[in-house]
Amino acid sequence: MNILETKNLYKQYKQGEISVNALSGINIQIPEKAFTALLGPSGSGKSTLLNIFGLIDQPTQGKLYFCGKDITAASEKELTAIRRHQLGFIFQGFNLVPVMTVFDNVEYPLTLLGLDKKTRYERVNLMLDRVGISQFKKHLPDQISGGQKQRVAIARALITKPKLVIADEPTANLDTKTATGIIDLMYQMHQDFGTSFIIATHDERMSSHCHNSYQLHDGVLQ
């Protein structure tokens, strides 16, 4: 079964009076438990496609299926519910909440799920151990390094055991060594949890781990 599927997907942006096609006729199938890379130069449309896959943007035309269900016309409330329960996000800029500790940042999605305190505590500690930052759990994001922040972001993305994790340039802000560690960690998490990953990246090392790679150019799948 495909976790994501698109049919003849278009996305147009208005720039003043002019319409710009960010995506043109995308047909793609992302299988479950796949580690997938979206490749392409800047402006190729990979972030736009990733946003649509992450259900935070909507196509202008075409169909989008999540776990076989057509969600093209789903309401914002329905999309939020899917994101809460079945999706995880890893951002290029980490996007951790600065007033929350590492522990609190990872715990946040579980709080949204309404889990009790004990369960949250156990699951967060286990996850922090898995990503190797349990010693920083009481630190604020400003008190840890970029690589550690991205590990927190990975932990936050995976804590709800989602079906799919969307990662937008997760290694772009990191040095080579740290980036390699993050790629290995994501792949390990994918192996351990069986979670599907779709990663927009420029990083060639990332694509070497991926089962599938899709190349985008000017909004068209190559």
Place this chain on the structure above:
Amino acid sequence: MKWLKLAIKNVLRNRRRALVTVLITAVGVSAILIGGGFANFTYVSLKEMAARSSGHLIVAHKNYFDKEENTPMEFGLEEYRALAKTLKSDSDVRYAIPRIDFSGLISNGEKSTIFMGSGVDAKYEFKVKGPFLVIESGNVLSKREKEDDPRVMLGTDLAKSLNAKVNDSLTLMSTTVDGGLNAIDVTVQGIFSTGTPEVDKRSIIVNINTAQSLLVTNKVSSIALHLRDTETTFNKYDEFSAQYPELSWETWLDQAFFYTGVKNLYNRIFGLLGLIIAMMVFFSIYNTVNMSVVERTREIGTLRAIGTYASEITRNFILEGLVIGVIGAVTGITIAALTSLGLSLADIQMPPPPGQTNGYPLIIDIPANLYLIAVAMSLFICILAAWLSSYKAAKKPIVGALSHV
């Protein structure tokens, strides 16, 4: 609890801004409490003065309040002693005091001027007047006054006009109930001030017997009922007016024109000030939350992306507004309580109000319900301001919010 902790942390992100907002809220709450407390003290004092002056309830002949008398005491009460005794037997009634209202000329032999007189029962009248009748010189009337030596009390300005002092002899002239003219000589027992120059220029007080002798009557104008508790006034009014439909009844409020006027004026003044303060607090909180929302747009986008509903985002900002509101309200209450205490210890005197000669102490008497109103108002304003400033941001497209710089 988790959300509240998060709200507190978010409020503390920019401590200086939060402090200024809390202080503005606190100043707003304390200003409302202090202004309201001052107005309340004024209302309570004027209410007390009015009730002590006229009585809580006034009972008279059924035409007394509505029609003009052709001759003095045309609408007087005849069997007033029995009626007063019956009314006094009610457990809620402290005193039932008969009164005669009359007018005429007062003369010192050289100069005559008009007066407005009150014939009173000296045994009780001065007890109920209490601090609201200031004796400038001499004494109040005696309940054991000799029949052949009737006494009079003069308002300060009237005494000044007649150049009269205590123990001076004056003559009262008035129309009798038959339309004839009568006069009696009286001795000045005391000089008083009501604090209102217009009243003090014309007022005299005599014993009820003296007034009856002058008017040649055995009636009284009305009976003033002084209740044990002012709050029972309107219940007792309903009860007595149903019990004695042949008589006419009024409450102290019907006769308290000064109280009503001042209350209407103060309500408008303090209402307008309260509105301005509320607006000030509203815009301050709106500005604070709005700045916070703009600074955290990217964070809002992130939280929305990971599954937070827009309503939950708004709720978190409302909680932040509430945190500011609660801390501001508690601080405001503390400031108001300390200011109120400080003012009462400082014994500051207010200047006399328009039309009055006596000042009064500046006391802030904050009723419990005003605390509740001020706190509820500040919390409502905080919630409204936070909701208005965060609602739009929470609904903003996530992609746009995430790319916000």
